[in-house]
Amino acid sequence: MLRLVSSGDEAALAIRDHLVPLARERGELEVQRDAVRLVVLRHGALTIEHWTPFNDLSADEASSPGYRHALAQQHSQPDLPYGLDVWHAGKRVLRLLWADNGALDLAEFVRGAWEAEALAL
Template structure:
């Protein structure tokens, strides 16, 4: 039996991600394509939320380069956590979280504080 240690902030960090993800997907602006990820950002007052997804279907007007995409895929040594989100307020990074479709996830950074309640009220 494998035990997994969970920090007390893990559930809260995931709740913030789950709350902000629909907002950034609905109201965010797509940024320039970068390598194998697509960036979507949302700015609300002092808040900055950046979400990235693996390279997916091209938007209208984007150039297609299948050879380039396949080359990027072959460069991956091991499966990674392809989705991510960073949340900042007034330029201070408060949350960095990565996840995959299979349910695996990793909290890269999480600064606890009163901002959590504010983020959940956006």
């Protein structure tokens, strides 16, 4: 299991817990080619991107659960199916990935004034 280890863990999780419901309520659905649903919320200088693994299959994707399981087995670490990217003025300032089982990966967290802006939404 991946664990958060930086001193910004609590702040990053608080931002996630605040922004994910807002993105789900107010964001626009943008479906990528991969097997994810992407919701994007834009507000001023902030862009919030939240993705989940739950989307309809495109015509070129295999629907077989066995095929999807085989693809998952090819990865050396378990996939973290949920994610949040926060961009401020065109620069990514937060990337947080997680799974239902509690696994977390704080891939990027640039501290700054954007945090207060995000929490004020």
